[in-house]
Amino acid sequence: MPELLRMPALTAAATEAVLSRWPLSQNDAYSAKDVIATVETEKALVDVEAEADGVLLMTLVEEGSEVAVGTAIAVLGKPGEAVDDLQAVLVSLGVAQDPAPAAGAPDPGAAAAQDGAAQDGAAQAGAAQAGAAQDGAASASGRTFASPLARRLASEAGLLVSDISGTGPSGRIVRRDVEAAVAERVAFEEADVPGASPAPAPAPTSSPAARALPVAAPAEAPAPALPAAAAPAAASAAMEAPAVAVQGTGWTDQPLTRMRRAVASRLAESSATAPHFYVRGSARVDRLFALRAELNAGGGTRVSVNDLVVKAVAQAHRLVPAMNVVWLGDAVRVFSGVDVAVAVATENGLYTPVLRAVDRTSVTAVAEATQDAVARAKAGRLQQHELEGGSVTVTNLGMYGVEEFSAILNPPQASILAVGAARQEPVVVDGALEVATVLRVTLSVDHRPVDGATAAQWMAAFVGLLENPLRILA
Helix, strand or coil, X not given: CCEEEECCCCCCCCCEEEEEECCCCCCCEECCCXXXXXXXXXXXXXXXXXXXXXXXXXXXXXXXXXXXXXXXXXXXXXXXXXXCCHHHHHHHCCCCCCCCCCCXXXXXXXXXXXXXXXXXXXXXXXXXXXXXXXXXXXXXXXXXXXXXXXXXHHHHCCCCHHHCCCCCHHHCECHHHHHHHHHHHHHHHHHHCCCCCCCCCCCCXXXXXXXXXXXXXXXXXXXXXXXCCCCCCCCCHXXXXXXXXXXXXXXXXXXXXXXXXXHHHHHHHHHHHCCEEEEEEEEEXXXXXXXXXXXXXXXXXXXXXXXXXXXXXXXXXXXXXXXXXXXXXXXXXECCCCCEEECEEECCXXXXXXXXXXXXXXXXXXXXXXXXXXXXXXCCCCCHHHHCCCCEEEXXXXXXXXXCCEECCCCCECXXXXXXXXXXXXXXXXXXXXXXXXXEEEEEEECCCCCHHHHHHHHHHHHHHHHCHXXXXX
16 A cells, blocks of 8 residues: 655754655655655755665655645555556545646645645644645636745745746646746846846745844954854755845845755854853964874875864863753753764855764774765765764864954854964063964853853863874874
C-alpha cells in the first residue's frame, strides 16, 4: 500500500522548509539510506534519506516550494509497486484533490497543502494552506491557480496573480512566473520613463524580510562584526533569493535569502537579549609560528594558525571550565567536553560548523575536520546537526588584514573569539626594545552565565597557551 512522505521537522522550532530538490524522478526505485529529497532550512541543505527500499510513485510539491512541516510532499510505494490510478491513491490517503479543468487531475501542490492543513492544522502554515485551498476551486468559478509560494511573492511585489500567466502543471502559476512578471514590470517602467527610478515594490510589514531587520548595537559597545554564528546559517541555487531584484537608476533592491533573514533575526536576538562585554588580549606568537612550521615540515595534513588557535581555545576552556557553558534562560548548562564552532565564509553566507571534542583531539585531526567542514560548507552540503551545539565560536578575519574586531554572540553560546591578523610590532622586553609577531584577539562574552573575572582568567590562560604553544599539544 502506498504511503505519504511528509515534510520533516528538521529543527525544534521549524514550522516550514523549502523542498530544494528531488534527486529521483517518478517511478524511480531507491534503496534504504538513499537520498529521496533535499530540504533547505535557514541554516543548511538537509538530505532526507529513505527508511527502507521502495519506489517514488509521485511528487506532490515542486522544487523550490516552501512547505509547512507535516505536509505531504510525495507518495512512496513498496519495491516494484506500480499504481495505475494515482487519483484514487491520493483519495485513499486522505489527500484532497484540486478539481482543475484539465481532465480533473489532482493538482499536487494544492493537494499537499490541503492535506497538511487537515492533518495538523498548524497555525503557522495557515496563510500558505489558505492560498492552496483557494487554488482548489473549480475553474468554472474563474479562480486563478497558483502555488502558495507564488501567491506570497506576488503579494510582496504588489502584483495580482490573476494578471500573471502560469507555466506550471495545468497552467498553475509558480515562482518563476512571478519572477518573470516582476522583471517585465521593471523593464517596462524603465523604458516608459527614461532616467526615472521605478518605485520599490511594496512589501507587507508581516513579511519575513520586514520582521528580520537588524537591531543597531548600543553606542557604547565596540563596533560589532558579523557574527560567526548567525547563519551559519547552505548553498546552491536553493539559497538564492526567492524573488528577483528590483533595479532602478543607481540602485538595486536585492530580496533577502532565507540565510540572510536568519542572520538578521539572530543578530537582533543576540544584540537585544544578551548583555555583551568584551575582553581583549595580545600575544607574542613567534613560537606559535615556529611550531606550525615544524608540524608542516613532515608533509601530510597542513596545520594552519587558526587550527592552533581553535585547539588553544579548547585547552583554555579545560583550564577555566566556567567558560564552557551555554545560557538556557532558566539554567546554565556546563559541558564536560569542548565543542568549538568555526566561522566559514562562503559566497552564499556565513556558516559555523561545530568541531566535536576538540579538547580530546589532536591538532592534525582538528585541521582535517576543519578542511572537510570548509569544503562541504562551500558546496552547501553541511547537515543540520553539524551546525548545532558548541559553547564557543572562533571567527578569524586576519586573512583580510583586519588587526582587531569584536563579534556578536551566537546564542545560546556564552562566548565568541574574534581573531585578527598577526603583525610584527615593537615590544618592550626587560626594558629593551624588540621586534615581535603580535596577535590581537577579542573575546565577546554573555554576562548572564559568565562573570568578568572568569573571562579575564580565560584570556590569561589562552594568551599563555599561544605564547607557550607546546602546551596546546599536551
